Amino acid sequence: MSVQEKSAAGKGAIAGAAGGDTIAAVSSGRGGAVAVIRLSGPAAGDVVLALAGRVPEPRRAVLARLRHPDSGEPLDQGLVLWFPAPRSATGEDMAELQIHGGRAVVAAVLGAVLAVPGTRPAQAGEFTRRAFLNGRMDLTEAEGLADLIGAETQAQRRLAFSHAFGHLGQRVEDWRHRLVRAMALVEAGIDFADEDDVPAEARALARPEVEALQRELAQALGDRRGAMVREGALIAIAGLPNAGKSSLINALAARDVAIVSDEPGTTRDLLEVSLDLDGHKVMLVDTAGLREAEGKVEAEGIRRARARIAEADLVLWVHDVAAGPAPDEAPEMEAPAELWLVGNKLDRGAGGESVAGRWAGRSFAVSARSGEGLDVLTRALGGFVTDRTAGGEHPALIRERHRASAAEASAHLGAALAGWEELDDALLAEELRLAARALGRMTGAIGVDDLLDVVFREFCIGK
Numbered sequence: 001m002s003v004q005e006k007s008a009a010g011k012g013a014i015a016g017a018a019g020g021d022t023i024a025a026v027s028s029g030r031g032g033a034v035a036v037i038r039l040s041g042p043a044a045g046d047v048v049l050a051l052a053g054r055v056p057e058p059r060r061a062v063l064a065r066l067r068h069p070d071s072g073e074p075l076d077q078g079l080v081l082w083f084p085a086p087r088s089a090t091g092e093d094m095a096e097l098q099i100h101g102g103r104a105v106v107a108a109v110l111g112a113v114l115a116v117p118g119t120r121p122a123q124a125g126e127f128t129r130r131a132f133l134n135g136r137m138d139l140t141e142a143e144g145l146a147d148l149i150g151a152e153t154q155a156q157r158r159l160a161f162s163h164a165f166g167h168l169g170q171r172v173e174d175w176r177h178r179l180v181r182a183m184a185l186v187e188a189g190i191d192f193a194d195e196d197d198v199p200a201e202a203r204a205l206a207r208p209e210v211e212a213l214q215r216e217l218a219q220a221l222g223d224r225r226g227a228m229v230r231e232g233a234l235i236a237i238a239g240l241p242n243a244g245k246s247s248l249i250n251a252l253a254a255r256d257v258a259i260v261s262d263e264p265g266t267t268r269d270l271l272e273v274s275l276d277l278d279g280h281k282v283m284l285v286d287t288a289g290l291r292e293a294e295g296k297v298e299a300e301g302i303r304r305a306r307a308r309i310a311e312a313d314l315v316l317w318v319h320d321v322a323a324g325p326a327p328d329e330a331p332e333m334e335a336p337a338e339l340w341l342v343g344n345k346l347d348r349g350a351g352g353e354s355v356a357g358r359w360a361g362r363s364f365a366v367s368a369r370s371g372e373g374l375d376v377l378t379r380a381l382g383g384f385v386t387d388r389t390a391g392g393e394h395p396a397l398i399r400e401r402h403r404a405s406a407a408e409a410s411a412h413l414g415a416a417l418a419g420w421e422e423l424d425d426a427l428l429a430e431e432l433r434l435a436a437r438a439l440g441r442m443t444g445a446i447g448v449d450d451l452l453d454v455v456f457r458e459f460c461i462g463k
C-alpha cells in the first residue's frame with residue numbers, strides 16, 4: 001500500500017506551511033475506558049501501516065490489531081481511522097487510533113507510534129496551530145475552540161460554539177472586505193490624479209461605507225456581553241464592617257471561602273469566587289468593610305476594595321438590618337454600574353421594613369446565617385446576568401485581543417473621517433489600510449506570527 005508522502009497544505013494557507021514532522025499525542029482525557037491517539041503529518045500513514053499492517057479507506061473506522069513495529073508484539077486491538085490530506089482537521093495527513101484507555105496500553109501504543117521515524121510528541125495546541133497555518137480555520141475560530149473546550153457554563157459553551165465555528169471571523173472578514181473596497185475607491189483617485197473629478201467622486205462614494213463601518217465598530221466595542229459571558233459578570237459585595245459580607249459570599253458559594261468573625265475589619269484582601277448562576281458564570285468578590293481604616297493593612301484592603309467595586313458590573317451593598325435603617329445612599333462609593341441593597345441578618349428580628357427611595361425595586365432581605373431570602377437573591381442575580389448577556393446578535397468581540405484590534409481599526413477610521421476633505425489620497429488610503437490591517441490581525445489573515453504562541457499556548461496537548 002502506498003502512502004501519500006507529501007504534507008499537502010490546504011488551499012489558502014496563510015502564514016506558511018507547518019513543520020514537516022509528524023506529531024502524535026493522546027487526545028482523550030485521563031482515565032477513560034477508551035483513549036484516542038491522534039497523529040498529524042506526512043508520516044501518519046506510515047505509522048498506521050507500521051502498527052496496523054494496512055492503511056484503511058479514508059474516514060472509515062476499521063478494527064485492527066496494533067503491533068510494535070520493531071518487535072511485532074501485539075499491543076492492543078482498536079479502531080483505526082485514516083484522514084488523508086487535505087480533508088482533515090489539520091489539513092495534513094492524519095490518523096486516529098482508538099485504543100483501550102489503560103495507562104500501560106496507552107504508553108505502549110504511543111511508544112510504538114513514536115518509534116516510527118519522523119514522528120515526535122505534539123506540543124500543546126499544535127494540532128490546532130497546524131490547522132490554522134494550513135488555512136483550515138482562522139485565529140478567532142481557534143480561540144473559540146479553546147474556549148469551547150474550557151467552557152464551564154452553558155452560556156460560555158454557546159458563545160464559544162458560535163465563535164469556534166466562524167461567527168466572529170465572518171463578521172470581521174466582512175468588515176475588512178468592505179474597508180478594502182472603500183480603500184480601492186480612494187486609491188482610484190491616486191491613479192486618476194490628472195482627471196479632476198474622478199478623485200472627488202471616488203472619495204465621495206467611499207465615505208458612507210467608512211462611516212457605516214465606524215458605527216458598527218463603535219457598537220461592537222460598546223457591547224460588553226462577550227466579555228461578561230467569557231470572564232463572568234463581576235459582582236462585588238461591599239458594605240460597612242461586620243455587615244456580613246463574608247458570611248454572604250460563603251452562603252452564596254455554599255462553601256467556607258471567607259473568614260467570618262465578629263471582629264470588624266476581618267476581611268482585608270479581595271477574595272473572588274466563581275459561580276455558575278443559571279448557566280452563567282459570575283465572579284463574586286468579597287471586600288474589606290468600608291470605614292476609616294485603623295492601620296496600614298486595613299487601609300490597603302479598603303483601597304483594593306474601592307478599586308474592585310469601581311470595576312464591578314453589580315455591587316451588592318450589604319447592610320446589617322439589626323444596626324438600624326438602611327442608608328439612603330451607599331456611602332463612600334464612586335457611582336457603581338449597578339447597585340443593590342442586601343439587608344442582612346433578617347434572623348435578628350428587624351428588617352423587612354419598607355425600603356423606599358433609591359433602593360426601590362433593588363433591595364433584598366436575607367439572612368446569611370439561616371439562608372432565608374437567599375433563593376430570591378440568587379434568582380435575581382441570575383436574572384441580572386441573563387438580561388445583560390442575552391438578546392440580539394451574538395457579540396462580535398469577545399477577548400481583549402479582539403477589542404484592542406477593533407479599537408485600533410476604529411482609531412484609524414476616525415482619523416480618516418476627520419481628515420476626509422483635507423488629507424491627500426495617499427494619506428487617506430494609508431489610514432484605511434492601517435484599519436484593515438488591524439482587522440486582519442483579528443482573524444489572523446495578516447501578520448500574526450507574534451501572536452501564535454500566545455493563542456495556542458492555551459490549548460492542552462492533543463488539541
Ligand SMILES: Nc1nc2c(ncn2[C@@H]2O[C@H](COP(=O)(O)OP(=O)(O)OP(=O)(O)O)[C@@H](O)[C@H]2O)c(=O)[nH]1
Pocket residue numbers: 239240241242243244245246247248259260261262263264265266267268287288289290344345346347348366367368369370
Ligand atoms: N445573626 C446573624 N449574624 C450574622 C449574619 N451574617 C453574619 N453574621 C455575623 O456577623 C458578624 C460579621 O460577619 P462577617 O461575615 O465577618 O462580616 P463582614 O461584613 O465580612 O465583616 P468585615 O470583613 O470585618 O468587614 C459575624 O459574627 C457573623 O457571624 C446573619 O445573617 N445573622
Ligand SMILES: [K+]
Pocket residue numbers: 241242260261262263264265266267
Ligand atoms: K467581621
Ligand SMILES: [Mg+2]
Pocket residue numbers: 245246247258259260266267286287288289
Ligand atoms: Mg469580611
